[in-house]
Amino acid sequence: MNAHRTLIRRTALVAGTGVAALVLAACGGDSEHDMGAMGESRSTPSASASITAGDHNAADVSFAKDMIQHHRQAVEMAELAETRAASAETKDLATKIKGAQDPEIKTMSGWLTSWGEEVPADMSGQGHDMSSGMPGMMSMADMDKLKAAKGAEFDKMFAEMMIKHHEGAIEMAKTEKAQGKYDPAKKLADEVIKAQTAEIEQMNKMLGKS
Missing domain, CATH: 1.20.1260.10 (Ferritin, core subunit, four-helix bundle)
Incomplete structure (x- = not known):
């Protein structure tokens, strides 16, 4: 019975770790995308100003x-x-x-x-x-x-x-x-x-x- 409980705990731990990894990966991807978008939005005005002025x-x-x-x-x-x-x-x-x-x-x-x-x-x-x-x-x-x-x-x-x-x-x-x-x-x-x-x-x- 103890062995069975231990197995369940390990399975839950692995599953939780996997979910956490997926969440972190998703967040990391969004963060990277957002930062890239922010970088684009920051560079656009100066580029536009350079073109127009x-x-x-x-x-x-x-x-x-x-x-x-x-x-x-x-x-x-x-x-x-x-x-x-x-x-x-x-x-x-x-x-x-x-x-x-x-x-x-x-x-x-x-x-x-x-x-x-x-x-x-x-x-x-x-x-x-x-x-x-x-x-x-x-x-x-x-x-x-x-x-x-x-x-x-x-x-x-x-x-x-x-x-x-x-x-x-x-x-x-x-x-x-x-x-x-x-x-x-x-x-x-x-x-x-x-x-x-x-x-x-x-x-x-x-x-x-x-």
Whole structure:
């Protein structure tokens, strides 16, 4: 009888030990998973902040703010071509310029917001003279002349003004590449230089200059 009781006690002890081990293993697994999740939750904000805020400097902020305004004027000029240009080539080029620069405006606006900077108010089409402070910008008088032109006269004026405008954008982009710190901004600056240099060559051909 004593032997039988001893056997029962040993069986119960082993069973209890097994259950305890299972519980501990389960808890340990949950604890490890929770710690991992906590680690992820802790790392996510900093990673997110790194992605949004980025490693930028004052040159990047100036580039984004100025280029947004610069692009807005180019888009305004391109939109005039829809109803005023005579040649299909001028209309196609204007559509290409607008299609490229509209998304870039949105991209740069997103950078400024993530950096805690204000996105410049849109002054295009409102009679404000934005020619000061940025290379290649058209004055109010320039824009009024372009708006008044039609047909072949518009095509010529558009190409001449857009060449000057593009040259200013390229100058700004080169400054960003030399002084900026934010890699996406420097990459965009490089794209601006390549695309707008090619468009200048195209417009010079349209004007019979090359």
